[in-house]
Amino acid sequence: MAMATMDEILSAIDAGQTAAVERLFGFLRIPSVSAVPAHFPDCDRAADWLVAELGSLGFDAAKHPTDGRPMVLGHLKCARRDAPHVLFYGHYDVQPADPLELWRSPPFEPTLESGPRGERIVARGAVDDKGQLMTFLEACRAFQQFGGPPCSITALFEGEEETGSPSLPAFLAKNAKALKADVALVCDTGMWGPTVPAITIALRGIVGEEVVLTGPNRDLHSGVFGGLAVNPINVLAGILGGLHDANGAVALPGFYDGVEELPKELLELWDGLDFDAAAFLGGVGLTTPAGERGRTPLEQLWSRPSCDINGISGGYAGEGQKTVIASTASAKVTFRLVGKQNPERVSQSFRAFVASRLPPDVKARFIGGGGSPALSLSIKNEALRRAKRALEAEWGKPAALVGCGGSIPIVGAFKRELNMDCLLVGFGLDDDNMHSPNEKYERTSFHKGARSWARILAALAA
């Protein structure tokens, strides 16, 4: 069979949109929340769903058990002998949906809403990452009608991306041979604007820590004991309140070891992006950059490390007063890393910071501590140059080369375990409510995302 033209492939994608949305809805209905043990069976169902989906696309696919949620691995060999081999990665797990009361429709009952840019798909996982990974599989589906994609493809889907990918490094090490490809493709990032595509060339790393402080062996009356008995919430606030200095910098000893100044070339490229910080913050009700003093907003987001308390709890949180000194208090804290910051050392520094500030009778227990370093891709990379041209052909505008404040642990693991570069192309938008109530994915992102991948696969094979 002769190679189809790009127009034929793109027309096939256009013609199959309704069925594509139906398939995505089926995937979104599975509440595969990896952080919550009650949803572990749902994670298994999502993995099974992907195995079936890959099978329908001609992949030889299977579910692989790990110590955590299963991996889905599939292979599709291209008939052309000189075809490049790409590894595509996505994740089928999603963030917890709470607070549920803020959703306009149930998070696991996907719906089409109309918005200022046309219809949008609303559900937990719509953009992160089920909708995004399906753009790639829909491109594969279009090629299938014409003899298959022009590249050999290994597809890898994990179910622990939202919980720090704990099982991934061991799985990669054990399956290095089956996973090694010329380049890895990942669809878990965003556009530069609603009509401007982007390739992400810098990703922050992450360290996630949870600390539980315990003082008295039970909750105490704050009148009877207050002023004499140690209060773990007072202690926790005192310690966490010291994590930042007066200039907004993180106060952990050694935290900035490995943080480097940006190359001038990249800093100029980013300045040229004319990032509208006021609009970015305004979209979430804010007006003022709040991080490290003396940095541009894009530096604060893409090339400077940060520290956020993601959750804190202790004592009585119900209505009214309860005059209690709680026995325990806890907090979840993440650090975003850049440059050569070492996740292990940041984790140790945090734990030492807490431990050194504990008064008598208060004990700290640490949970988590998983992490991944920051990553970057050279702007001279050949796959990057081809993908950039393919995106420009689809969107009519040059693709921006951007950083990303978030972390995708797989990218570090691909580099570390398989010495493989990653091409990060995604179609999310800033207002997609990722990790928030009413998460959505524009239908244009879903549709033109599939078209973009078709063009990129062809460009890589050219």
Next chain:
Amino acid sequence: MAMATMDEILSAIDAGQTAAVERLFGFLRIPSVSAVPAHFPDCDRAADWLVAELGSLGFDAAKHPTDGRPMVLGHLKCARRDAPHVLFYGHYDVQPADPLELWRSPPFEPTLESGPRGERIVARGAVDDKGQLMTFLEACRAFQQFGGPPCSITALFEGEEETGSPSLPAFLAKNAKALKADVALVCDTGMWGPTVPAITIALRGIVGEEVVLTGPNRDLHSGVFGGLAVNPINVLAGILGGLHDANGAVALPGFYDGVEELPKELLELWDGLDFDAAAFLGGVGLTTPAGERGRTPLEQLWSRPSCDINGISGGYAGEGQKTVIASTASAKVTFRLVGKQNPERVSQSFRAFVASRLPPDVKARFIGGGGSPALSLSIKNEALRRAKRALEAEWGKPAALVGCGGSIPIVGAFKRELNMDCLLVGFGLDDDNMHSPNEKYERTSFHKGARSWARILAALAA
């Protein structure tokens, strides 16, 4: 009918013990949690229960509506023309029972457990305050068999003690004439030891504050926004972490205005009590006094002010990680006051402290702020001297004149609104788990408590 002898009264109390425990159990089964709106109807039921109970004791009693939970007010006139008139106060509301999973038996299904000092009554409210207030009514019941108590009695029971008694001042002001008596009696405090009775002559005041910080208009992805968007939990920890200085003192400007050094006589009396701080702290798993440096433990508890965060919450508190910057964070804080500290000024100082530390884009909303000043009773008071002798007769040991770290808003209100002194006699023990899971009241406290009140009423009438 001739006056009964004290022996006859006490024998009647002894003989009625089983029935008395049954009555108390009926009262304890009503989950009258005043902090939780879902339990407001239960608060009404508890008030009705008391009206019926007072009626059965010959009181002219009724339930009185307020802006919050109803008051119960009853009058019983003594036939003797020169009989003193006492006002007895108690509260029918109880603390929330959570965390429920730590109770050995359901909190509102009272049970008798055996303990090292004999049987104990286990239920929310067993000691605070249902069991305690019933000691007084059981004394009245014994007198009833012999023509009635030797004093005229006004009984006042409120249902908002655990939420700061917001409706009380207005009720007292409006009903001043009906409530005015020679002295007020309150049973909501503790013994000095399991066999040593006590009269509480110093009570700390209280200010309760709740602060809710709001930053972004929704929860954000901490990777995408971290380092640029303000994090309300980071801000809250920073502010609350500054509430204490390095010496354990409260850092609010002006907080110590009105805090006085103790009279030498009282300090010596307290030093003579040989308070075993190690045992007091050891009972709750602690070893080391944690409050203001340079103060004895009894000073820290009874005559120094304190500040405790009673609850804190924000962001994701479930299992695992959620990399979120929360839109809001909140905390409940109480201050215990002494001497002439002004609750209103402490409240204002806290709010100003928070407001002055807010970065741009973070707004603070304050809830609560109700409070009452600290109170003390002269050790030369005549009612105090008579009650002291009565207690010594019952327990065989002199009653200790003690302070109390907790707050009983009514005491301040009686002084302020009715210019009436308060005699605080109670039978709680340090290990009664007040405000905690498995709250209990010793049967000896309940039994000898009733006998103590019988003796005190007789002593006041003598």
